Amino acid sequence: MADTTADTTHLKKPWILTITGAIGILILLLLPVLPLFKDAQTMPETAVWIGRFHPVFLHLPIGIFILILLQEIFGFMRKDKENGVGFPLTVGVFSSIAAVICGYMLWRSGDGSYGDIGERHLWGGTIFTCAVIATAIIKKWVLLNGWMVISYKIPLVASVGIMFFTSHDGGTMTHGKGFLTKEAPGPIKAILGIKHEDKDDDAGKTVADPVIYADVIHPIFERRCIACHKEGKTKGRLNMETFELVMKGGKEGEAITPGDAADSNIVYRMELPLDDEEHMPPEGKSQPEAAELAVIKWWIDAGASPDLKVADAEMPDEIAAIVGELVKMPAPGKGDDSKEPKGHGKPDKALVEQLAKITAKYPGTLTFESQESAGVVMSAVSLRSKLGDAEFAEFAPVIAHLVSADLSATSIGDSSAAQLKDASKLKMLRLGQTKITDNSADTLAALSELESLNLYGTEVTDALLAKLATLPKLKKLYLWQTKVTEEGVKKLKEALPECEVILGVE
Numbered sequence: 001m002a003d004t005t006a007d008t009t010h011l012k013k014p015w016i017l018t019i020t021g022a023i024g025i026l027i028l029l030l031l032p033v034l035p036l037f038k039d040a041q042t043m044p045e046t047a048v049w050i051g052r053f054h055p056v057f058l059h060l061p062i063g064i065f066i067l068i069l070l071q072e073i074f075g076f077m078r079k080d081k082e083n084g085v086g087f088p089l090t091v092g093v094f095s096s097i098a099a100v101i102c103g104y105m106l107w108r109s110g111d112g113s114y115g116d117i118g119e120r121h122l123w124g125g126t127i128f129t130c131a132v133i134a135t136a137i138i139k140k141w142v143l144l145n146g147w148m149v150i151s152y153k154i155p156l157v158a159s160v161g162i163m164f165f166t167s168h169d170g171g172t173m174t175h176g177k178g179f180l181t182k183e184a185p186g187p188i189k190a191i192l193g194i195k196h197e198d199k200d201d202d203a204g205k206t207v208a209d210p211v212i213y214a215d216v217i218h219p220i221f222e223r224r225c226i227a228c229h230k231e232g233k234t235k236g237r238l239n240m241e242t243f244e245l246v247m248k249g250g251k252e253g254e255a256i257t258p259g260d261a262a263d264s265n266i267v268y269r270m271e272l273p274l275d276d277e278e279h280m281p282p283e284g285k286s287q288p289e290a291a292e293l294a295v296i297k298w299w300i301d302a303g304a305s306p307d308l309k310v311a312d313a314e315m316p317d318e319i320a321a322i323v324g325e326l327v328k329m330p331a332p333g334k335g336d337d338s339k340e341p342k343g344h345g346k347p348d349k350a351l352v353e354q355l356a357k358i359t360a361k362y363p364g365t366l367t368f369e370s371q372e373s374a375g376v377v378m379s380a381v382s383l384r385s386k387l388g389d390a391e392f393a394e395f396a397p398v399i400a401h402l403v404s405a406d407l408s409a410t411s412i413g414d415s416s417a418a419q420l421k422d423a424s425k426l427k428m429l430r431l432g433q434t435k436i437t438d439n440s441a442d443t444l445a446a447l448s449e450l451e452s453l454n455l456y457g458t459e460v461t462d463a464l465l466a467k468l469a470t471l472p473k474l475k476k477l478y479l480w481q482t483k484v485t486e487e488g489v490k491k492l493k494e495a496l497p498e499c500e501v502i503l504g505v506e
């Protein structure tokens with residue numbers, strides 16, 4: 001087939017090759033549509049086994065056809081008459097046929113978890129193989145008739161094009177979407193038009209009003225499940241990337257039964273013994289903690305709502321504690337003042353002990369901003385109305401170290417706010433739905449590091465607003481459902497043009 005060194009005038013017309021090739025192409029094109037094997041169960045064992053060789057063969061044609069293309073390009077530049085691509089072309093054709101047949105078996109024995117992309121990849125591989133068979137045949141005719149060399153190069157280039165497209169789908173199937181580009185540097189992503197997600201951004205994001213699904217449940221799925229249950233890698237045909245997709249379920253039907261955790265496939269799978277083949281995540285992969293499983297079960301039993309807010313949810317204490325722990329605490333925003341060293345020095349032993357003492361009584365309320373920082377982050381989300389002025393007084397030892405405090409929906413009032421006068425490092429403060437009034441205006445106005453303040457659902461008025469005009473770093477002010485007027489907001493904006501005032505729930 002690849003006897004390219006022979007004198008072309010002695011060549012016979014390659015009719016046999018052409019006819020065999022055409023039959024081969026026809027068979028290959030029929031494979032995906034013929035109902036040959038239904039699934040792994042009804043398939044002969046050998047066929048299932050052959051399927052496993054797909055990854056063994058598939059890289060051969062990729063390498064070979066890139067080589068052929070390079071050889072042609074260099075040959076063309078050096079004006080070579082013959083550059084001996086005949087033999088590689090033959091090997092390339094046969095390895096493609098092997099890869100596509102194994103791939104077909106693999107697809108038939110699979111669980112269909114790759115969905116549309118799997119089918120597209122099958123067709124891509126098949127069409128590529130047909131194209132290279134055609135290319136090889138055309139090359140023979142070209143050789144015989146001395147037609148313009150270009151006429152074989154066109155199908156060659158087209159075949160390689162199909163090959164790149166198909167390999168990309170194959171890569172997406174094994175490694176998931178965006179494997180190549182995910183770690184690309186920002187400028188390269190910009191060129192490719194991919195949104196660059198700054199890794200620090202998440203930490204700086206302010207969760208204004210945490211939602212159980214978005215801020216607690218989905219992050220657990222992210223950590224434990226989505227690696228295998230996402231677009232391009234939907235194992236069990238279950239995609240867990242969004243609420244809607246999880247609710248769509250998988251191959252076995254519904255994944256979540258709202259109101260009934262025990263009947264929900266995801267819970268059933270997670271509660272199977274670890275060594276059970278169906279246990280999720282599969283043995284050896286990072287497993288959810290007991291607390292994570294507990295909160296997922298509670299959320300499903302409570303109706304699996306996509307938009308139930310932490311503040312509105314009726315939670316048993318232990319769930320409230322977990323939610324408080326898991327809700328992404330808004331870390332303080334990064335100030336413009338970059339000369340200031342990051343963090344606030346390492347925490348000293350006394351502070352660590354104080355923190356431990358308080359969290360023993362109020363679990364999950366206090367954490368350090370980072371390992372390297374003495375800045376303390378407070379979240380009373382899990383305590384809510386149980387945190388009153390008396391309880392808040394117990395946090396006095398750490399007040400001076402607070403960088404971020406979420407006291408929303410607690411029952412504290414102005415006397416607690418007064419204690420915050422020592423919170424000279426505080427950048428983020430949330431007092432939404434508390435009893436804070438205008439009487440706290442002076443205390444708040446003295447928190448000179450404050451960048452974000454939430455007062456939603458309180459009784460504050462323009463009188464308090466007027467005093468906040470002295471906060472030089474204030475960037476965000478949440479004021480919906482308060483007594484402030486448009487006039488008051490306008491005045492504040494004049495004093496603090498940089499500050500964004502949020503007057504409605506977005």
Ligand code: HEC
Pocket residue numbers: 111221224225226227228229235236237238249250251252253255265266267269270277278280281282285288
């Ligand atoms: C390492 C990859 C991997 C991870 C991580 C993983 N799964 Fe799976 N999952 C699979 C595979 C493979 C299947 C298909 C085989 C099967 O049904 O057991 C599957 C199937 C499922 C199914 C059945 C879907 C259906 O309808 O057929 C559910 C439900 C499920 N997983 C839930 C989860 C949950 C919940 C998590 C996270 C806590 C998780 N999985 C994490 C690989 C994974």
